[in-house]
Amino acid sequence: MTELFWVCVSGPGPEWQRSAALDSETDTVFMPAAATGNEQKASLCASFDGTSAVIDAGHIYLPTRWIASEYPDMADLCLKIEGKVREHFQLDSKKGEQ
Numbered sequence: 001m002t003e004l005f006w007v008c009v010s011g012p013g014p015e016w017q018r019s020a021a022l023d024s025e026t027d028t029v030f031m032p033a034a035a036t037g038n039e040q041k042a043s044l045c046a047s048f049d050g051t052s053a054v055i056d057a058g059h060i061y062l063p064t065r066w067i068a069s070e071y072p073d074m075a076d077l078c079l080k081i082e083g084k085v086r087e088h089f090q091l092d093s094k095k096g097e098q
Helices: 039-048 064-070 072-088
Strands: 004-008 019-023 028-032 054-056 059-063
Touching: 004 072, 019 054, 019 059, 019 072, 028 064, 028 072, 039 059, 039 064, 059 064, 064 072
Parallel strands: none
Antiparallel strands: 004 019, 019 028, 028 059, 054 059
């Protein structure tokens, strides 16, 4: 089974909104689907695309690269989140490209 490594940044708002996960097997970074503005719609679209998701504490997390592709206006935020997660775990940001 895949192991997830979680990162949570400090700041206002619920912890789940400030969290991201790294899948140790696929080297994929996941961020809250709610960041798209519609967690349910984004998760359904990802599911129809065959994109993996993580569910934790009732919230859905989707790959940063998928969100950046499907929501281009969020690409910079996705890149920043992915970079910070990889930096936290000291990983090469080129790994896990889809």
